[in-house]
Amino acid sequence: MNKVITIGREFGSGGREIGLRLAEKLNIPFYDKEIISLTAQDGGFSPDFVASYEESYTPYFNPSITLGSVFAVYEQPISDKIFLAQTHVIKSLAASGPCVIVGRCADYILRDTAIKVFVYANMEDRIKRKLAMDIGVPEQNMRKHILSVDKKRLKYYQYYTDATWGALSNYHLCVNTSGVGIQGAVLVVLCYLSNIV
């Protein structure tokens, strides 16, 4: 396997774990949260600052207009600067050789070269999974929390790619882990990879 594999994922579907196991099986690097520190280095930000902007964006806002000025002075939002640094990091990682990259619009950034996988699951299973991970969200709020994370990812993806997060045409393979679990999904992705034409 000499390709970069990108993993998009619904929150709680097991996408990160699938990516991790795939990277282990294929003996290639795995990048998820690691991209935060690399982006911080690349853009000259602090890692905490980059983390606070994880998969979020600031719509264009020009204070000079609201202050009544007739001169529109463009100011690039910090979230855009972080996205550009992250894009640069993702392209550099991909240029270094095969790896697995989770989230962060990597499937869009590497759309012409990567094998793009999307992982999803039924809501009931996502709730169970996140409750078992004990992420500090009470059971009665978990569904709402999951939907809010998904919505954030969808908006972020749409803002930076002008495409729809989770739409089939962005991906080579979309696997519902509710049917086969994490290990089954890893085997399905490996099967796809070993049959690339």
Add this chain to the structure above:
Amino acid sequence: MNKVITIGREFGSGGREIGLRLAEKLNIPFYDKEIISLTAQDGGFSPDFVASYEESYTPYFNPSITLGSVFAVYEQPISDKIFLAQTHVIKSLAASGPCVIVGRCADYILRDTAIKVFVYANMEDRIKRKLAMDIGVPEQNMRKHILSVDKKRLKYYQYYTDATWGALSNYHLCVNTSGVGIQGAVLVVLCYLSNIV
């Protein structure tokens, strides 16, 4: 494998062929166009008549209203009668044992029991595939023809299921055949099936 497998498919993606090969591999019945004659028998229609309504619908229309009557006499469109007969046929086939069923909202009709697969492909590959099949559409019109068939399927699906054709949540597995070809996609689906939890 003791499950029914439904195959939704973009036009030209190879979904029918994948379904056929899966059924052969699993040694279970395959139903695609066969459902037309079964629906005709079930509903007392002629097969040609059912075929002419394949994956199409007639929006509700009440002639009494347009004629100025204050009495709204409901008349069920013929496409609805065919859909109901088809639904009955699909449920009966599923109740008889494992099989592969292509299209016709079978994934929705059997949503709680079937393993639901969606097959899709890049437009370029779909055009090539349909041109090679020589379906009587000139090369310059093929893209438009493919899009029109997809649109018809999408509208039909939405009309009868109130869900979105090709939306991830309807399916267990979505395979882009542009990456792995028909035979590769068959292996990927078999891998998913053999790992069902």
